[in-house]
Amino acid sequence: MTVESTLLIVKPDGVRRGLVGEILRRAESKGLRIxxxxxTTIDRELAQEHYGEHRDKAFFAELVDFITSGPVVVARLEGENAIDVWRTLMGPTDPRGAPPGTIRGDLGLVITENIVHGSDSPESAERELKLFFGS
Ligand SMILES: Nc1nc2c(ncn2[C@@H]2O[C@H](COP(=O)(O)OP(=O)(O)O)[C@@H](O)[C@H]2O)c(=O)[nH]1
Ligand SMILES: [Mg+2]
Structure with missing residues (x-):
């Protein structure tokens, strides 16, 4: 057993579209625990810190504008291999090619507005959970 914790964010597009319940349902149905x-609403300073690895990318300004554009839901998910399991449920970054059955594949169309975030490694999960929950 490798019980892990990971950071889930329902991004502003997901909250605006009323998809919070649908996304949490998928996480809970899989067996992940909230x-x-x-x-909350992410301010620019927190957005720049959270997405620091993308600071030099062409899409960084657009990403920060987007993630600060409205309320988000942030959650700590726990469970067996929660980090990879949640990434699998989310699907790949670009929703256009994300397989049906994944959140991004079923519900998204535009790369910036890809509905959800999930930590991509144990190191990222630890760093991101500290940022949003203090530990
Ligand atoms: N406009 C644009 N946004 C991107 C691109 N790549 C990533 N993003 C956005 O930046 C976020 C972070 O990127 P990344 O960590 O690579 O993807 P994730 O871990 O699957 O969310 C993504 O979820 C998208 O919202 C891109 O090529 N263009
Ligand atoms: Mg990422």
Whole structure:
């Protein structure tokens, strides 16, 4: 057993479109547990810190504008291999090619507005959970 914690974010497009319930349902139905959760708005400073690895990318400004554009839901998900399991449920970054059955494949169309975030490694999960939940 490798019980892990990971950061889930329902991005502003997901909240605007009323998809919070649908996304949490998929996580819970899989067996992942919501250990902490809140509705919040990410400010620019936190957005730049959270997405720091993308600071030099051409899409960084667009990404920061987008993720700060409205309320998000942030949650700590727990469960067996939660980091990879949640990434698998989300699907690949670009929703256009994401397989049906994944959140991005079923619900998304535009790359910036890809509905959800999930930590991509144990190191990212630890860093991101500290940013949003303090530990
Ligand atoms: N406009 C644009 N946005 C991107 C691109 N690549 C990634 N993004 C956005 O930046 C976020 C972070 O990128 P990344 O960490 O690579 O993908 P993720 O881990 O699957 O969310 C993605 O979820 C998208 O919202 C791109 O090529 N163009
Ligand atoms: Mg990422």
């Amino acid at each position: 250990a902490e959760m809140r509705l």
